[in-house]
Amino acid sequence: MSGNLGLDLAGTVGRRRTGRVDLLATPADLARWTVAAGLLDTEPAVSDEDLARTAALREAVYRLASAARAGSPFEAADRELLNRAAGRAPAGVRLRDDGGLERTGDLGAALATTARAAVELLGGPRAALIRECEASPCTRLYVDSSHRRSRRWCDMRGCGNRAKAAAFRARDRRDG
Numbered sequence: 001m002s003g004n005l006g007l008d009l010a011g012t013v014g015r016r017r018t019g020r021v022d023l024l025a026t027p028a029d030l031a032r033w034t035v036a037a038g039l040l041d042t043e044p045a046v047s048d049e050d051l052a053r054t055a056a057l058r059e060a061v062y063r064l065a066s067a068a069r070a071g072s073p074f075e076a077a078d079r080e081l082l083n084r085a086a087g088r089a090p091a092g093v094r095l096r097d098d099g100g101l102e103r104t105g106d107l108g109a110a111l112a113t114t115a116r117a118a119v120e121l122l123g124g125p126r127a128a129l130i131r132e133c134e135a136s137p138c139t140r141l142y143v144d145s146s147h148r149r150s151r152r153w154c155d156m157r158g159c160g161n162r163a164k165a166a167a168f169r170a171r172d173r174r175d176g
Helices: 005-010 027-036 048-070 076-086 107-122 125-129 156-175
Strands: 092-095 101-104 130-132 141-143
Touching: 005 048, 005 107, 005 141, 027 048, 027 107, 048 076, 048 107, 048 130, 048 141, 076 107, 107 125, 125 130
Parallel strands: none
Antiparallel strands: 092 101, 130 141
């Protein structure tokens, strides 16, 4: 959705400024997310401690991406946390007999893959393309890879659709 696995992780908290919604509230949520995000083929074992470490990584990625978006310097503690996570062995990939792809590893490997994606984004030219969704109250970050760099929403099917429908209703009421 965001165009980067690291931003996808950061996006598992919605409405950061109003009524925060945590999509990874339980270890089971996190295990499901690793599969839904395409990091692993099977849900890994996840403890409460793993969940807390993941939340810390998620918040560090969000703060770093927000800093990149604003042109501000990175906080050293956030950068170090992200670099530590990215330094672990990433999730494995194998080509199956049927030509399909198999993704293997534990939670640490999935998070290393996610952290590496964030490092590559934040340390590269695409960091300048990080945007925040314009739909209120959404606060998701995404990479604007649109042709004209004019993307406004994290997802056209959700936030974009709601924003366009609200604008239509407002015009309709105004015009009579």
